[in-house]
Amino acid sequence: MKIAVFSAQGYDVHFLNIENQQFIHDLVYFRDALNQTTAVRAAGCPVVCAFVDDILDGPTLSKLAAQGMRLIALRSAGYNNVDLPGAQKLQMTVVRVPSYAPDAIAEHAVALMLTLNRSINRAYNRARDGNFDLNGLVGFNMTGKTVGIVGTGKIGTALARIMKGFGCKLLGYDTYRNPTCIQLDMNYTDLPFLLTQSDIVSLHCPLTSETTHLINHHTVNLMKRGSMLINTARGALIDTRAVIDALKTRDHLWYLGIDVYEGEGPLLFTDLSSTIIQDDVFERLTTFPNAVITGHQAFLTREALQQIAHVTLSNVSNFETGRLNDENVVRS
Numbered sequence: 001m002k003i004a005v006f007s008a009q010g011y012d013v014h015f016l017n018i019e020n021q022q023f024i025h026d027l028v029y030f031r032d033a034l035n036q037t038t039a040v041r042a043a044g045c046p047v048v049c050a051f052v053d054d055i056l057d058g059p060t061l062s063k064l065a066a067q068g069m070r071l072i073a074l075r076s077a078g079y080n081n082v083d084l085p086g087a088q089k090l091q092m093t094v095v096r097v098p099s100y101a102p103d104a105i106a107e108h109a110v111a112l113m114l115t116l117n118r119s120i121n122r123a124y125n126r127a128r129d130g131n132f133d134l135n136g137l138v139g140f141n142m143t144g145k146t147v148g149i150v151g152t153g154k155i156g157t158a159l160a161r162i163m164k165g166f167g168c169k170l171l172g173y174d175t176y177r178n179p180t181c182i183q184l185d186m187n188y189t190d191l192p193f194l195l196t197q198s199d200i201v202s203l204h205c206p207l208t209s210e211t212t213h214l215i216n217h218h219t220v221n222l223m224k225r226g227s228m229l230i231n232t233a234r235g236a237l238i239d240t241r242a243v244i245d246a247l248k249t250r251d252h253l254w255y256l257g258i259d260v261y262e263g264e265g266p267l268l269f270t271d272l273s274s275t276i277i278q279d280d281v282f283e284r285l286t287t288f289p290n291a292v293i294t295g296h297q298a299f300l301t302r303e304a305l306q307q308i309a310h311v312t313l314s315n316v317s318n319f320e321t322g323r324l325n326d327e328n329v330v331r332s
């Protein structure tokens, strides 16, 4: 089928082209993100392939439908950027990649934890500058610390396994108790208890109306003094202004590691190093010595990219032959 691939970076093109040798779809790549303005470029393509910051809202979907588009193939697990009732009304099918290398995201969460804990970002810069002063770089032993995992699905479980290996105690908060996590000696609690007891809190639940700003002025002030917050799930799980206030007072939260940011759409996957970034909230975050930010790259491993490309293209083939895997279909 002819597929309009939006937000196509070099690594997407590389892995999609390799996997497409098995599927032989007609891939048309666009570097730009999908939105109301760019939707017109998909004219003549019955399939649109989109990523996390493409905007599939009502007006964009209407434009795509008017051009004959029938299938939205997401290259992601999350689907909070799609107006699902709108897609259903327009009789569009939405498919995603529900699981691709959950270890890749869990391992990135651990990379953020260790970078913050051992000040690797600051030590790297000091060493390059011939500065071997160790003041300000004191960390803590991970062994024996309590890690609170919010959302104990595929990625949360992968993280629980790694943290268990570090000798950490595990607390979990989820609407569903995962038997694998219980086997790893995780204790399920409510969210306030998890926040008050955890040295490190890592977010791995989807973004829904219920989880938007799960970490806000009230909940961040429940966190333990000296604690660390990691978010590799979706930016809007955190009210960034509340977290900035908490980092400034240092009464509770001492470290922040984020791979995702609520207003990331206009920022990410682009080189803005020669421009003036207008988002003052984001810019404030970059000034903290105890905050580490990466640009939505937790998924960026060879294994994950290969799997994303394979499942995305097989979703399109299965749609074409009427044999969609129900687990990959997203419904409102």
Ligand code: NAD
Binding pocket: 077, 078, 098, 099, 102, 105, 150, 151, 152, 153, 154, 155, 156, 173, 174, 175, 176, 204, 205, 206, 207, 210, 211, 232, 233, 234, 259, 260, 296, 297, 298, 299, 300
């Ligand atoms: P999953 O569906 O396997 O697990 C999500 C878990 O969250 C489930 O156990 C579910 O019961 C739980 N949950 C749902 N609502 C909840 C609530 N209100 N409170 C607490 N828990 C709740 O998903 P996953 O594969 O583990 O992915 C988790 C999230 O990670 C995705 O939704 C996506 O947003 C994000 N993600 C980020 C990247 C990245 O590159 N940064 C890559 C993949 C996924």
